[in-house]
Each structure stands twice: as structure tokens, then as C-alpha cells.
Amino acid sequence: MLRQFWHYDLVACFRSRAELLLPVIFFIMVVALFPMALSVDPALLQAMAPAILWVAALLSALMALNGLLRQDHADGFLEQSLLCPVSLPGLIFAKVWAHWLVTGLPLTLLAPILGKMLYLSWQGIGALVLSLLLGTPILSFIGAAGVGLTLGLRNAGLLLTLLVLPLYVPVLIFGTSSVMTATLGFPVIAPFFFLAAMLVLAVTFVPWATAAAVRIGLS
């Protein structure tokens, strides 16, 4: 039954392509605006590339959170799912996973092109892709907990940002530091371990925390 939910979630996401493309286009535009505003000096862009790419990816992930759970709450789908013989944490895991596949994964796949645009070296690009691959699912999971906590509220956007951004900071720090160390040619295994540890932590705890928040939000 969880598979069905996951599958139809993806189907529904692909049918609303415009909303899906918005975070991706936002990501591309923010990254593309920096060379125009800053300068076209390769050394400067290369030095700033890790920060630009990661901050843009983070903001774009934050923007994409609108599509997670909130609509399901508004149209009563969450209530119906709650009354299904499936576990709520499992359901939330399936939903976040589907959400990452349509929001986080496209960013990760686009990142090498944008990285090359900012004169990032190949080692840097490798580190960027791997750090985004580990980091964007963390952003989706933490975001899900934030959305769960703000479900019943009318203007949840600002509160969600305030709740979630501080929790995004560690991901940002380790993400950018991995890319920076890679461009300098140093070993980058440490930040990846930190990111992986955070991912494991998020996958194991966040579905339960979100489930509890959703239950409160529904009653």
C-alpha cells in the first residue's frame, strides 16, 4: 500500500509540471545572476562557486516545500491516509522520498552544468554532486518536519522559514566546505561523513517526528 501511495504521488507531481519546474528555474536563475552582478573574473567566481551553488540549492529546496503535505492537508487527503491501515511514519517517508525525487534530484543533476559555468574544477564538481546527493534529502526531511508543525496555521510561510533555516545551516556548512576542500585538492572525506551521518539521522527520526506533528495538526 505504501508503494501505491509513493507511485501515485509521483504521478500527481508529474501532472503538475509547472509547479515542479519553478524551484529548478529559480536555482538556475539565482546562479546565473551572480556572474552578471559580480564580475566575470574566473578566479573570483571559482572561489565563490561553492557558496553560490549551495545557497541557491538551499533556497530552492525551501521554496519547493510548499508542495509537500500542505495540499494533502487542505484537500483532506491526509485525513483519509491516516485512516488507512498503514503506518503514518511510513507514509511520510514515502511522501518525502517522492518529493525529493522531483525536487532535490533535478537540482543535483543540474549542478555540474552550473558548476562549470562558474569555472569550478572537476574535483569541485564531483564533490558538489556528491554533497548535494547527500544534502538535499536532508533538506527535504527537515522541511517535512517543519511543514508538519505548521500544518494547521494560516500563514505558515514565514514561520516555516524561521523554523527550518537554522536546521539547514549545518548542511550548508558541510556542503560548501566539502566543495571548497575538494577544489583546493585536500581530502574531502570528513564533510561527507558528517553529511551522511545527518542523512541517516534525518531518515530515522524525522518521519516519526513529522507523524506526531501531523496528528496534532489534524485534531
Add this chain to the structure above:
Amino acid sequence: MVDFLDQGLSVKKLTCLRNDRLLFRGIDFTCKPGEVMHVHGANGVGKSSLLRSLCGLLEPAEGEVYWQGRLSTADPIQFHQSVGYLGHKLGLKDRLSVAENINLFLMKGQSADRTEWALERLGVLSLKNQLCDTLSAGQKQRVALARLLAKNCPLWLLDEPFTAVDREGIQILEAVLTEHVNEGGVVVLTSHQPISLSALSIQTLAI
């Protein structure tokens, strides 16, 4: 088709608070298999909250709900298998087709034929490949009822099921309800109109 033990639904001293306001206190009733409970009362007295606390969406401040002699919170997953709830928000995804919306909630082992059968029964089989955001309010209500029928659960909790449904739809719905109850199902529904289900024992509960 529906097959289960006797006893049905029984509610003991149910009390519900909403935003620190007492909605109702000490509600007791029993609804045996083959019975309909019609809950009525003015707007805002807590009819919807009563249904929500029966199915476990809302935690009651006090009191217990028993289903087939067992506490409903003792094994929520098993309880949810036998309960079908239809609230004001129908829970249909706009971006999925009518058939997909129902298939999504089919249990393991139930085939898509069941979806078609339920849609046919509610007279909306011709809409099965349409996206839900193209439907009218009454059509959506019928689809949501078809989903309930397809789920094949003995206990139905219906919040204003006759809303937005046309005259023909009301007849279909009454026929479906009668059939469900005659097979030994339990129905608790809220409605402002008096309901006429021939040859059925209807209890009424006023809050």
C-alpha cells in the same frame, strides 16, 4: 459480503473539547450491526467533531469508543481497516483521475474491478478517466462515496453525505446505505434533512 462478529459500535461517556470550549459531554450510544444512527443538531454543536472522535482523528477529552467489543485505540491499524470516514473535505487528489483516486486506497488483494463496480454503483463510471479537478461538487461527492464502497469496511461514518448530491444521487445513496446496513454494516451519519430509509431501524441522536 461484509462479514464480522456482532456487537457493532458502542460509545461510552464521550466528551469533546474544542479550543477549550465544551462541545458535548457524556455521550453514550450503541449501534448494532444493521443499524443506522442519525446524528442531528444545530450548526456548530459538534456533529463533525463527534464523527472525527469516533474514527480517531480527534482525541476525545474523555470516554471510549468500542468496536466489536474492543477499544478502538487498542489496535488502531486494525480498527482503521474496518472504518470508512467521509468528512467535509473529501480527500480526492485534483491531479489524479477518478479511478486512480480510488485505486490508491484499495487494500492488498483487492483488484481494480472493485473500483469499477463501486463507480458503476454510484453512477459515475463514465467519469473514471477524468481528472478530479474537472468534476463538479456533486460528482466529487459521489466519487468519494464510491471510494468508501470500494474499501469494503463495515463501519461507515458519514458527515453530511447528502451535500451537493442531486435527487437521483440521493436515491442511489439511500439504496447503497440500505444495502450496506442489510448486509450487517453500521452507519453513523449526520444530516440536516430527515432521512428516509425504508425498512431500516434508524436511531436518532440529538446533540
